[in-house]
Amino acid sequence: MDKIFQKVVTKQIEALIEEKVELENTFLNFTPEWFEPNPIEGPAVGVGSRKSKNLGIYKIIYGPTDEVMYIGQGIISDRKSKHIMIFRNKGEPIVRGPGQANTDSPAGRKMYNFDDDIDNWLFSFCKIDNKALCQKYEDCLIKNEDPEFNSPGMSGCG
Numbered sequence: 701m702d703k704i705f706q707k708v709v710t711k712q713i714e715a716l717i718e719e720k721v722e723l724e725n726t727f728l729n730f731t732p733e734w735f736e737p738n739p740i741e742g743p744a745v746g747v748g749s750r751k752s753k754n755l756g757i758y759k760i761i762y763g764p765t766d767e768v769m770y771i772g773q774g775i776i777s778d779r780k781s782k783h784i785m786i787f788r789n790k791g792e793p794i795v796r797g798p799g800q801a802n803t804d805s806p807a808g809r810k811m812y813n814f815d816d817d818i819d820n821w822l823f824s825f826c827k828i829d830n831k832a833l834c835q836k837y838e839d840c841l842i843k844n845e846d847p848e849f850n851s852p853g854m855s856g857c858g
Contacts, residue, residue: 727833737761737822741784753777757838758825760807760849762815769814770807770849773838776825783808787818810849 740760753775760770760783772779786793786808793804811821828834842850 723830723833727828727830732757732826732828732837734824734826737763737766737824739819740780740821740823741818754827755829755831755834756825756827757834757841758823759841759847760811761822761824763820763822764815768845768847769811770847771838771841771845772807773834776827780823783811784818787812787821791816806851807849814849 737759754777755774756776757771757773758776758779759768760772761767762769782803783805785803786805791809791812793802793809795802815821828837
């Protein structure tokens with residue numbers, strides 16, 4: 701018997717038990733609070749500054765029809781900024797010099813191509829301070845709401 705491997709397995713089981721207890725204590729009776737949709741370009745009321753690193757789920761809504769066009773998750777202020785940045789770049793990725801990462805947002809590109817008036821776009825979000833839960837919730841919301849700008853089959857709700 702490999703004692704080192706058994707020790708690793710035991711530690712992993714302990715970590716999963718701790719994670720289960722934390723999830724139960726923090727989220728079992730938690731209901732996400734969705735903030736009212738606001739203009740995407742304005743400050744996201746409740747999200748805090750870009751430095752606050754609020755994790756959660758967000759929806760990009762087409763204002764004239766109130767249709768949810770995109771659902772995403774991550775650090776809310778960062779994701780919102782990236783979508784706006786690409787929209788403001790006429791729906792084109794921002795190409796940087798050698799050795800620097802390019803910036804792109806398929807949602808920002810689709811928004812611009814659908815309607816290039818930024819005032820027609822709204823943003824709503826809820827904070828959930830758990831990456832795994834954000835990913836699962838995002839998957840299920842995409843499957844249930846089927847937003848036009850999310851790629852087909854990208855959700856794995858289950």
